[in-house]
Amino acid sequence: MRNIKLLLEYDGTNYVGWQxxxxxxxxxxxxxIVLKQILQESVxxxxxxxxxxxxHARGQAANFRTETKxxxxxxxxxxxxxxxxxxxxxxxxxxxxxxxxRYSAKEREYSYRIALTPSALLRNFSWHVxxxxxxxxxxxxxxxxxxxxxxxxxxxxxxxxxxxxxxxxVASWEINETFLRFVIRANRFLHGMVRALVGTIVDLGRGYxxxxxxxxxxxxxxxxxxxxxxxxxGLILEKVFY
Amino acid sequence: MRNIKLLLEYDGTNYVGWQxxxxxxxxxxxxxIVLKQILQESVxxxxxxxxxxxxHARGQAANFRTETKxxxxxxxxxxxxxxxxxxxxxxxxxxxxxxxxRYSAKEREYSYRIALTPSALLRNFSWHVxxxxxxxxxxxxxxxxxxxxxxxxxxxxxxxxxxxxxxxxVASWEINETFLRFVIRANRFLHGMVRALVGTIVDLGRGYxxxxxxxxxxxxxxxxxxxxxxxxxGLILEKVFY
Numbered sequence: 001m002r003n004i005k006l007l008l009e010y011d012g013t014n015y016v017g018w019q020x021x022x023x024x025x026x027x028x029x030x031x032x033i034v035l036k037q038i039l040q041e042s043v044x045x046x047x048x049x050x051x052x053x054x055x056h057a058r059g060q061a062a063n064f065r066t067e068t069k070x071x072x073x074x075x076x077x078x079x080x081x082x083x084x085x086x087x088x089x090x091x092x093x094x095x096x097x098x099x100x101x102r103y104s105a106k107e108r109e110y111s112y113r114i115a116l117t118p119s120a121l122l123r124n125f126s127w128h129v130x131x132x133x134x135x136x137x138x139x140x141x142x143x144x145x146x147x148x149x150x151x152x153x154x155x156x157x158x159x160x161x162x163x164x165x166x167x168x169x170v171a172s173w174e175i176n177e178t179f180l181r182f183v184i185r186a187n188r189f190l191h192g193m194v195r196a197l198v199g200t201i202v203d204l205g206r207g208y209x210x211x212x213x214x215x216x217x218x219x220x221x222x223x224x225x226x227x228x229x230x231x232x233x234g235l236i237l238e239k240v241f242y
Numbered sequence: 243m244r245n246i247k248l249l250l251e252y253d254g255t256n257y258v259g260w261q262x263x264x265x266x267x268x269x270x271x272x273x274x275i276v277l278k279q280i281l282q283e284s285v286x287x288x289x290x291x292x293x294x295x296x297x298h299a300r301g302q303a304a305n306f307r308t309e310t311k312x313x314x315x316x317x318x319x320x321x322x323x324x325x326x327x328x329x330x331x332x333x334x335x336x337x338x339x340x341x342x343x344r345y346s347a348k349e350r351e352y353s354y355r356i357a358l359t360p361s362a363l364l365r366n367f368s369w370h371v372x373x374x375x376x377x378x379x380x381x382x383x384x385x386x387x388x389x390x391x392x393x394x395x396x397x398x399x400x401x402x403x404x405x406x407x408x409x410x411x412v413a414s415w416e417i418n419e420t421f422l423r424f425v426i427r428a429n430r431f432l433h434g435m436v437r438a439l440v441g442t443i444v445d446l447g448r449g450y451x452x453x454x455x456x457x458x459x460x461x462x463x464x465x466x467x468x469x470x471x472x473x474x475x476g477l478i479l480e481k482v483f484y
Contacts, residue, residue: 009361009362009363010362010363011362011363011365056363058363080360085360085362085365086362086365087362088359088360088361088362090359117330117332118322118327118330119251119330120251120252120253120327120328120329120330121251121252121253121298121300121367121478123253123327123328125363236363
């Protein structure tokens with residue numbers, strides 16, 4: 001038995017998300033179909049982050065167990081030859097049998113891109129915000145995320161996770177002329193957390209809520225208090241740390 | 243009579259190019275259809291660069307003459323409301339009646355992106371090169387472009403232009419881990435020039451031709467001597483200078 005680790009990039013625009021589903025093409029499903037062809041064996045591909053429909057990845061990590069005798073370059077070549085152009089396997093390596101891309105991950109990093117003017121070239125990779133925004137307030141809002149906090153207010157209501165505590169090590173806004181980019185790194189992310197956080201921070205940045213109200217939303221630990229979930233297309237899973 | 247100037251961004255992936263054509267949707271055609279709806283008048287939109295099918299623009303300039311009394315913000319709002327998402331009007335302004343987006347342009351700047359590994363996110367905005375490339379040689383090749391030269395070897399054979407002299411003010415390669423980006427600025431570009439230049443420089447960088455052969459291709463002034471035309475999707479019209 002071998003355990004093989006993959007580093008994947010994908011454009012999530014045309015997928016129902018990472019996870020195999022009945023209602024459409026998923027990243028996991030596409031990779032499993034191609035691996036079955038290459039390995040002549042059905043495998044279960046585990047992803048570090050179960051990205052939602054329309055969410056992208058520059059550095060998703062995944063692993064699968066297999067009995068194949070094919071060498072790694074043959075598998076990688078087969079994957080990139082057979083996968084659609086919007087999914088690419090960048091790296092492949094042997095992992096210890098105990099390695100689990102989701103449970104072994106120490107941290108994950110996501111980015112979210114806001115376009116300050118509509119963008120033709122990045123329309124599938126950014127969310128256009130029309131409001132004028134206080135970057136200073138939004139940076140303050142990011143700063144208070146650092147550390148260990150309960151993110152219950154930023155977790156999808158239908159989530160069955162009880163523990164909402166996350167340890168955030170990086171949270172900051174990068175700014176250029178026409179785009180804002182939020183980068184956040186944490187040991188774990190609750191379902192929908194980044195998109196609810198960005199929605200709430202934008203509410204603050206545009207003056208819809210005050211900083212005190214922003215802090216109170218945290219204390220509520222209740223998803224209905226937070227801002228709207230911003231569109232999936234601006235979100236990229238950048239990297240998984242082991 | 244008014245003469246109105248536009249600054250446009252577009253994703254050329256799904257178009258037959260800038261220019262109106264019988265065989266499919268063009269950028270010019272889309273803009274003219276929308277302007278007719280807004281202005282209740284047929285206008286001819288002139289673009290600074292007639293980008294080919296699949297070529298993109300971050301800063302295409304265009305102009306049109308109109309009798310409309312609508313103010314600029316109404317026209318811009320109408321354009322961005324009615325144009326497809328892959329064409330955006332970023333700026334609109336009144337120009338002097340003598341202004342002609344193509345003939346008045348002093349310089350144009352293009353970029354060409356090469357992906358060193360296949361890219362899922364930038365697959366429509368880069369060309370994946372599998373060869374290992376000498377960046378040093380390619381930078382030398384860029385350096386000799388600066389100044390006034392005859393680019394006859396890099397002009398599409400069917401072009402009816404007699405004068406092949408161009409004045410290049412910027413030509414350089416930007417490098418990061420996974421992409422190379424060629425930036426070139428000149429007073430004018432011959433049809434197919436950037437793509438033929440990049441193809442020839444890549445031939446040099448991968449060792450298929452020597453530096454002497456590269457220089458000789460220039461002297462030949464014969465398109466059949468140069469390298470292949472690289473794919474349109476890596477090319478972006480960045481800016482037009484007036």
